[in-house]
Amino acid sequence: MLALRLILLLCLTFLAGAREEPIGSLGRQGSSHTNNWAVLVCASRYWFNYRHMANALGMYRTVKRLGIPDSNIILMLADDAACNPRNKFPGCVYANPGRNLDLYGDNIEVDYRGNEVTVENFLRVLTGRVEPSVPRSKRLLTDDRSNVFIFMTGHGGNEFLKFQDNEEISAFDIADAVAQMWEKKRYNELFFMIDTCQANTMYSKFYSPNVLATGSSVIHENSYSYENDYDIGVAVIDSYTHYVLEFMEGINKTSQTTMEDLFNTYDPVKIRSHPGVRSDLFERDLRDTLVTDFFGGVAQVEVLPPLNGSPRPRVSFDEIMSETAEFGVHQEKESGLVASVGDINWHVFLAALGEGPQSEVGRPFVRKARTWASTLAVLVMGCWVATRRK
Amino acid sequence: MDDPSLLALVAVRVALAFAPVPETFKYDQQLSSPLTAYSRLREGIYLFDHGVDPYSGGSFRHSPLLLSLFSTALPLTRYTSPVLWTAADVLAAWALARIWRLRTGAKYTKRDKQVIALYLFNPYILLPSLALSTSSIENSLTLLSLMFASRGRASASLFVFAILIHISLPSLLLLVPILLLSISRPVSSLTVPHPFAGDPKGALPLLGEFLGYTALLSFASTLVCGNWSWIEKTWGAFITLPDLTPNPGLWWYFFTEMFDHFRPFFLLVFTVHLLIYIAPICIKFQHDMLYAVFLLVGILAVFKPYPTLSDPGLFISMFSLFPETYPYLRHPIVTGLIHLHASLLLPLFNSLWLRQGTGNANFFYASTLVFGMGNGAALLDAVWAGLRVAIGKLDDGYEVVQE
DSSP states (O other): OHHHHHHHHHHHHHHHHHHTOOSOOSTTTOOOOOEEEEEEEEOOOSGGGHHHHHHHHHHHHHHHHTTOOGGGEEEEEOOOSTTOTTOSSTTOOBSSTTOOOBSSOSOOOOSEEGGGOOHHHHHHHHHTOOOTTSOGGGSOOOOTTEEEEEEEESEEETTEEEETTTEEEEHHHHHHHHHHHHHTTOOSEEEEEEESTTGGGGGTTOOSSSEEEEESOOTTOOOOEEEEOTTTOSEEEEHHHHHHHHHHTTOOTTOOOBHHHHHHTOOHHHHSSOOEEEOTTOOSOTTTOBTHHHHOOOOOOOOOOOOTTSOOOHHHHHHHHHHHHHHTOOOOSSOHHHHHHHSOOHHHHHHHHOOSTHHHHHSHHHHHHHHHHHHHHHHHHHHHHHHOOO | OOOHHHHHHHHHHHHHHTSOOOGGGGGOTTTOOTTTOHHHHHHHHHHHHTTOOGGGSSSOOSOHHHHHHHHTTSOOOTTHHHHHHHHHHHHHHHHHHHHHHHHHTOSSOTTHHHHHHHHHTOHHHHHHHHTTOTHHHHHHHHHHHHHHHHHTOHHHHHHHHHHHHHHOGGGGGGHHHHHHHHTSOOSOOTTSOOSOSSOGGGHHHHHHHHHHHHHHHHHHHHHHHSSSHHHHHHHHHHHHOOOOOOOSSSHHHHHHSOOTTTHHHHHHHHHHHHHTTHHHHHHHTTTOHHHHHHHHHHHHHHHOSSOOTHHHHHHHHHGGGOGGGGGGOSOHHHHHHHHHHHHHHHHHHHHIIIIIOSSOHHHHHHHHHHHHHHHHHHHHHHHHHHHHTTTOSOOTTOOOOOO
16 A cells, blocks of 8 residues: 555656646747737726726737737727817827826727627637638737737626626636637637736636636725826726736846746735736746747747858848847757758759759859850950950 | 059059948949949859859849859959959059040140049049949940040950940940041040041941940850840840839939830830930031040930949049130039039938938939939030130130020
8 A cells, every 4th residue: 555655656746747848849948939919908988997998008008019010919999088079188098197108199000999899709809700801900810829918908897897888708708718719729828817806707717728817806806996197087097907017117028027027026005906816727837938928029039050051141140140139039059940950951942943044054064164165255355356456 | 654653542542442341332322223233243143153043033133244254253252352343443544544645645744643533532433433333344444445446446445345335235325436436536626626537437347346246245145144034134124124223313213103104115215315415416526536425424424224423423534534625614613512412412312211211212313313413514514615615715795605
């Protein structure tokens, strides 16, 4: 009996130890995603829900700043705050009481606005089951190497979120939609953030792998707004989103800050509610997960060694190095991936270049001979002309 | 030429060639056109060396003669290229000085050094040469051909001219005056107009000789390429204007806006427009064919399809050959100031349009118009002075009018 228990213990420790090394390929348990998408949903409308609009727009600005392009962002807003007749600053949406930064600006792309922000559209966007007539900008075109960031804000309650004062979405619906995404290989890792009352209940029903979730308050607890602006006349941002965005202002594209750092800054006293994190479905350690894995569109660049026989380009290499420093290069040293790509086959490259007259200049010796013959012919002509008088 | 000051001039030029020049020079649109750019030349040679036909893409438009020369006898590296281009410039300056001496008839004059310095350190010629644009080679060949023609060595002149035609087709404008120059004398006779001194029928066998040289060089070019596609890509580029990269000329902007329906018509108009100047200028200046060549170089500077700064640079440097016209230039200061104005505006508006994005193409187009006006003003003044010098000093009460 004791031997059996010992063997079991050994097996368990072995398995537990084995779990430390997932199948990530770049760096130390790094992420294996190649592209980033974001779905930012503000589920409220009307002027007095200005702060929910500002939440979503603030997150939109952050995500764009960190490198996710508009083509990879689905922004769903009621979009009735900026041009509202009650807005003292028309065309502008601010997220802080001093009105320092206009989030609305002239360069935002809202994909679903007004009456298009419905539960049905949201679920269709997530699962990809859209009508054929839906344009590409309104589709979530993720693949199995995409990291998806979903941010939702609005009025919510115990396992539900109110959409546009009209309908509700439940935590089970979202969980099922995410499960469909997993079945259809529509995400590599998914990060779900929600800022509503009793927000943590919304992520309690997830059951698909590789989902990390965080919310602003526990069950039976409200989430509060941060501050009012006395000229606009309403609250301009929610407390939880405000502190998250404040944290994100210190992040740039090359930042190595982890999700663990983000979650460690949660202060229930300042935020005035208890944010939560759900990471049991998430395989990687939060200390190894970068914030930019979800919030940013950081490109992983591999710098290949120069081709055999061709001179190393001088200036361009320096430019590449200075540019890749910005993008956060994860250079490979021992991985087998680069070794196989490092020796590119010259002939494949040439064959890909095309056909036709190339075959005539293709043979090097003949080419050299013809070139020399041509040069010598011109020289001979020149000498003959030089000997002519008049 | 053994004068130490001349050697000093050449030494300064060589030192300038190796001075640290910003990399952006090679890509500057004023200093090189799509047909003369060094980067494209290097790219074409690289592709050729690796077995790819350089004329199959759209970027390499240099002559196959240059391709063969620079991939065999004269390789282009970081050190050989400045030396080659400096040698081309020095050769051109020497040819210009020889033309000057032949024109004055003296073996050595006080102004030799000034003529050479005016060529070597003319910024319009110096900067494209530092940018390693092949337009410097074109200038050298033009001046060499003129020098041989001035000496009466028609064969050498036409051979060099045939090479020039292979590199730059619009220089064909200069064919008739160079033929006539080689059978007449370059000595200045602007003050004494007379009917054409030589026998024009003697030019016909020379024309046949020129066509023969051109044909042989075409065969040499085909030998390099293996097919005839180079004709369409090099000579065809001057006629069909496929590449609308901005340059200091007047064609590119016009053809960016041209509808395809009218494009062939206007290409024809622009090309024939160049040709209509040959006969009148050669007839009017039949007493001094070198001056006719000079004026046609000026026409090329204004109306060439793909000019760079070298083309008006050659025109301005050749002004030094005709000091007898200086007193009769009507507005040299205005012309000079327009040139100064344009030469400052061209790079400024180019940068504003393409680098900073605060301007648009019209800014640069306007500066090319000003530049064209400057060149046109210089040309018109040269025509006027060339004719006026024949009338000479006027008595009181008389004035010169144009009929």
